[in-house]
Amino acid sequence: MSTTTSPPTHSLTGRQRLVLTLLLGAQFMFALDFSIVTVALPAMGRDLGIADGDLQWIITLFALSAAGLVLLMGRIGDYYGRKKMFLIGMVILTIASAVGGLATDPSVLFAARVGQGLATAITMPAALSLLTTSFEEGPLRNKALGLNGALLSLGFAVGAVLGGVLTDLFGWRFTFFINVPVGIIIIALAPFVIKDLSARIQQKLDVPGAITLTLGLLALVLGVTAVEREGWSSPTTLGLLGLAVVAFVAFWNIEARSSHPLAAVTILKRPSVSLGNLGGLVTFAMESGKVFLLTIYLQRVLESSALATGLAFGVLGAGAFTGGLLAANIINKVGAKTTLVLGLTLQGVSTLSFLLLGMNAGIGFTHILIATAIGGFGHVLVIVAYTVAVTSGLPDSEQGLATGLAGQTQQVAFTIGTPIVSAIALAFTTANYSNTATAEAILGGVHFGLLVNAIIILGAAAVILAFLPARKAVPAEAELVPAESV
Structure with missing residues (x-):
């Protein structure tokens, strides 16, 4: 008697859709938190008496606490339970957001941003680990990670626009309050929907x-x-x-x-981990730097309003979201390496095209709309491909470490991208123009910063093309020394 084996399904079950909705909802919130307060900074400063020079700490404190603790929190999730860490992070985020919205003193607002950053460090690796372990490696996981990348980029893209709308209509406090009802819903549903079936690692924390x-x-x-x-x-x-x-x-x-390392350093010997994170670092850092320089171009060279500047980046969000929807199919057909190189190339070439920007407002605005959509599409291809690369072929016990590394790469990149690119543009302007405040001088600095930005992206694409093996990940035991034996 012959038997037939049904092919594996590539569609999500109802429960998987609900799990995905909760986890992606949390990821979207954290992406939103990074950028939503940016437009509201002047209003916060006026209401709370914060000096202009200190406003940057509202952004920096969030980034510092998130970047500095994300790998540690990912490893704690491996040890003590990712679902537990996810819920703890969501509780901290909800409370910190309420405190920030109610703040009447700068120190309270700063503390709230530290709390939001801590919540990001706790929840992002836990959510991503739960995502990768809830879906079997292959098409379903790639689809889930594609949606994750789409919503992450959409969150960053719409954050500034939403922050401006909320600030204008309801006041800056609602850039914090918006998290509270969403957080409560996730906290209420997650214990009954999300399962953490991964075995715990029984060892001391490093x-x-x-x-x-x-x-x-x-x-x-x-x-x-x-x-x-x-x-x-x-x-x-x-x-x-x-x-x-x-x-x-x-x-x-x-x-x-160490006999119980926080990170088995041998994991970085896997090309998929080291080169995948290189792609992630470059795409996040250079994308944030690019958006900053284009904002300077729109407002200081073309003298566009804040609202028009926000609308100029609206198509970027559409391109990014489309990239997330299609990324899984592209990876399934050509592999993570090719998708990673393709995404970086699209992002780099579109950035290079901005060297054609000039003083014509109509042409400049149209160019930004088209090129940022293409670049955003490539940017999300990189996000999804690097996440697939760094999490493939690893046992469930190492998913927290891998996703912690991926989250750390993201947070560090967002934090360092804008200062580095800004410093490069400013150095060029200072060295080449006697009056750095003119539109011509600002445009020259923007052009040079964007040129360096594109070179870095295309250089990373070349390195990955040359050194990342174009093959499926081998079993973890073949390349990775278990943590207990390091």
């Missing part, structure tokens, strides 16, 4: 590794942030960047010798 890694990341982010204010050669910048190097070297040595 405290020395956690301290040195967090110190290194904080020093790096502060050092890069100082570049924009004080320049590359200032003692503060050099001291912080030097401290970051020392801390990272110490972290590597601790991990190589």
Whole structure:
């Protein structure tokens, strides 16, 4: 008697759709939080008496706490339960958002942003790990990660526009309050919908590794942030960047010798992990830097309004969302490596096209609408492909580490991208124009910053094309030494 085996389904069940909705809803919230307060910063400063020079800390404190703690929190999720960490993070986010909306003192607002950053560090790797372990590796997981990438980019893209609308209609406090009802709904439903079936890792937490890694990341982010204010050669910048190097070297040595490492450093020997994260780092950092330079171009060269500037990036969100919807199909057909290279190439070439921007407002606005849509499409292809690359072929016990690395890459990139690109553009303007405030000088700096931006993206694409094997991930045991034996 013969038997037939039904082919695996590529469609989501009703329960999987609900799980996906909750997890992606949380990811969308955190992407929104990064950018939604940006437009509201002047209003916050006026209401709470925050000096213009201190407004950047509302952004920086969020990024510092998120970037510095995300890998540690991802590993804690591996040890003590990702569902538990997800719920803890959502509770912290909901409370911190309410506190931020009610703040009447700058210190309370700053503390709320630290709380939101901490919640991001806790929840993002937990949500991504639950996502990768809830869907079997292959088409279904790729589809879920494609939707994840689409909503992440859409969240970043619409955050500034939504922040402006909420601030104009209801006041800046609603850029915080918007999280509260969504957070309550997720907290109420998640315990009954989400399952965490992964086995726990039974070992002690690597405290020395956690301290040195967090110190290194904080020093790096502060050092890069100082570049924009004080320049590359200032003692503060050099001291912080030097401290970051020392801390990272110490972290590597601790991990190589520890019997219970925070991160089995051998995971970085996997090309899919190291080169995948390189693609993620470049795409996030250069995208944030590009948006910053185009904002300067629109408002300082073309003298566009804040609303018109926000609308100019609306098509970017549409391109990004489309990329997320199609990314899984593209990866299934050509593989993660080809998709990664394709996405970086589209992002790099579209950025290179901005060198044609000039003083004509109509042409410039139209060019930005078209090119950012193409670049946004490529940007999300990279996000999905690098996430697939760094999580494929790993056992469930290592998914928290892999997704923590991916989340850390994202947070660090968003934090350092704008200061680096801004410093490059400013240095060019200062060196080549006697009056740096003219539209011609600003445009020259924007052009040079965008040129460097494109070169970095296309260079990363070339490195990945040359060194990332074009094959499916082998079983983790073949390449990865178990954490207990490192």
